[in-house]
Amino acid sequence: MSWAEVGSRWKAKLSQMDWYLCFGLIFLFLVLIGLSMAAWKLNLILHDADALPIEAVAIKGERTHTSDAEIQAALQDLMQRSFFSADVNQVQEALEALPWVYQASVRREWPAKLRVYLVEQHVVAHWNGDAWLNQLGEVFDAPQKEDIGPLPRLAGPEGQSKLVLTTYRQVSELLKINGFDLEGLSLSPRHAWHGVLASGITLELGREDKMARIQRFINVYPTLIKQDKDVAKVDLRYDTGLAVGWVNAQKRASK
Known part of the structure; x- marks a missing residue:
């Protein structure tokens, strides 16, 4: 076999391979176009609120x-x-x-x-007048609702809501088992505690020994009610003893 014959045979094979390759590439290209069109149409349908609405x-x-x-x-x-x-x-x-x-x-x-x-929200208290506290002591803002029953009124500096709620629960429990209802509790910017009973009596508790001072009030209250006067305020910010403000005395002072 001559070199010319060998060369012609190789040319024939290469020519045949080129056609196969071209047809294959064209077919692959058409498949990719078809898949792209199908994906595009599917995307349109999936995002068409008329075709697949939320019913x-x-x-x-x-x-x-x-x-x-x-x-x-x-x-x-x-x-x-x-x-x-x-x-x-x-x-x-x-x-x-x-x-x-x-x-x-x-x-x-x-x-x-x-x-x-x-x-x-599971509301448990008023906070600083117009906000609310949930059971975790978190502050949230919401409109007033008439169907919410009486709730304690708590107040304090920003970021102290959880502390105030925890303290309220502790103080309220001690007072309740002794026949008192704690209506409100506040913490001043100087970290002094101030409580208000449902009867209207205010309690000045100071910064320290809150529970011991509440117990002192409980112990002395039977003596206070024997007086022919109504208690308005009890100042417990003393190491020993307390100071009492009477309703009549406060009225005279206001006049």
Whole structure:
């Protein structure tokens, strides 16, 4: 076999291989275009609120202060999205921004529902007049509600809410087992404690030995009520003893 024949055979093979390669590349290119188009159309469908709308939102959890109207208003814009494009984290944030909602959890439920579980704030006290405290001593702002029963009025510097609530619980428990109701407790910027009983008696407790001073008041109260006067104020900021302000004396002083 001559070199010319060998060369022609190799040229024929290379020419055949080039055609196979071209057809293969063209086919691969067409497949990639088809997959891209399919992915693009699928993405359009998944984000089309008309094609895959959110048809319902199921709300679970005990609610006392959060209405359906408030929830609908909070989710109005987010509900315009499709089932798949709706961001459950944004839904959660929108719900937790409602004043009486403490925590919210959100999940998708096929085929077109969002399931929401709400936990409301468990309010235990007023704080600094117009705010509230929950059971953890956390401060939150929310509108006044008429259906909330009487709550203790607590006050103190910023960042001291947990301390004030804990102290209130301790002092209130000691007073309650001795027949007194603690209506309010406040901590001054100088860290002095001031209590108010449901009977209207105010207690000046100072900075230290709060529980010992409360016990001193409890011990001496039977003697105070034997007087022909009504107690207005008891100052317990002494190492021993106390000072008493009487209702009639305070009225004369105010005049």
